[in-house]
Amino acid sequence: MASTVPFKLISPTRVVFQGDAELVIAVTTEGEEGILPKHAPFLAALRPGVLRANVVADGASQRLELATGEGFMQALPDRITVLVDDALAFDDVDVARAREDLAAATERQKAEPIESAAFAREQAAIDFAGAKLRLTGH
C-alpha cells in the first residue's frame, strides 16, 4: 500500500475532510500541484478549482473530488493542510445556480478594468463557478 500523510481540508465554517491521503492535487496560482507524503515544506495560494485527493477511508483507497474556492495549501513532511473559502462535493453543487453565477460574473467583469481588484474578484467567481461545473461534468 502506498504511504500516506495526514491531510486536513478546512473551510471557515467546518473541517471538510480530515484523514490520511496518498496524494493531494490542488490548483495553485502557479498551476496544478500534486503533493505526495514527505514533501518538503511548501506553501501556496490556491485558485478556485477542482481539488483532488486519494484518501484512505476504512482501509480502502478512495477518490476525493471537490470544487473549492480561493485558498491556501501548506505541505509539510508530516502533514498537508488546505484552507479554502468553500468546498462543495458533487452532490452539493447546484448546476443551474453555477451557470447563472458564471454568466453574471463574466458580465460584471467586462465593466472592470483589467488589473483591478474587482476584476480579480470576478475572475475568482468565474473560476469557482467553472470548477463546480467541471466537477459535475458539465
Place this chain on the structure above:
Amino acid sequence: MATVRDLRDRIKSLKNTQQITKAMKQVAAAKIRRAEIAQKQARPYADTLAEMLRDLMGAVSSVDHSFMKPGKAGAPPAILLVTADKGLAGAFNSNAIRAAEQVARERGNVAWYTVGNKARNAVRRLGKPDSPAWVLNAPSKLDTARDVARRISDDFVNGTISEVTVVSQKLVSMMSQRPEARKLIPIESAALREAPGDAERRAPSGSVEFAGSPEFVLSRLLPKYLEFTIYSALLETDAAFFAAQLLAMTNATDNAKKLIDELTIQMNNARQAAITKELLEIVAGAEALGVE
C-alpha cells in the same frame, strides 16, 4: 391603599411577564450553544491561518502590501461598530456603542461602518445616516464578513479612509461581556508574528518553498486574514449577545418573582384587613342593636 382586586390584576400581569422572560431565557440558552458551536468550528481555520502567516512573515524580507502601510494622510479614520440587531440584553448594545463613541471622540471626525441594527441606528442618531450598514443576523455571517471586508479594504486602498478600528463585544465569560477596540487596518506585522497557535508545529523558517514568491502568497493571505478577523468578531458578538440576553432574562425572571411575592403578601394583608373590618362592623352593628 390598593384594593384586593387591583393587586390581583397586577400579580396576574406580572406572572405573564415572567412567563415571557422565562421563555426568552430558554431560547437564549439554546442559541448560545449554537453560537458557541459556530465559534468552535471556525477555530481550525483560524489556527492554520495564523500558522501560515507566521511562516510567511518569517520568510519575507520586506513587507510591501497596502494593508500594512499607513493609510492616506488627511483621510478620516474609520470605525467598524458591531452590535446585535435586537435589544433585551441589558446594556449589551449600548456599552459597545458607548465604547465606539469614546474611540470616535479620540479620533475626531470618523467614518462609520456598522454591523447590527442597533449600531446602524446609533450611527444614524450621530448624524451619519449614509454610513454603510449590514445586519448581524444574516443567513450567512461569512458572506456578510466578506462583504464588509471588501468594502472596507476598497475604501482603504482608494484612500477614502486612513485606518480602521473594530469595536465589538468580547465574550469574557458567560457572566461578562466587555467591549473591545482593535486596530484592523493597517495590519501590524507584530500582531501577525505573535498570532496564536501551536508554536512547536511551525516549520523551520527559511526552508519553506513557496509557489510564486512569499510576498505574493502574503498578498493573497492578508485579505483573507482581514475577512476572517471580521468573521470571528461577528461570531463572538453573536455568542456574547445571547450570553448577555440570558443574564438579562434570568434577572428579569427573578425580579418578577420577587415582585410577585411582595404583592401577594400585600394582597393577603389587604384581604385580611377587609375581613377584619367587616367583622368589626358586624359586631359593632350587633352591639348597637343590643343583641345578647
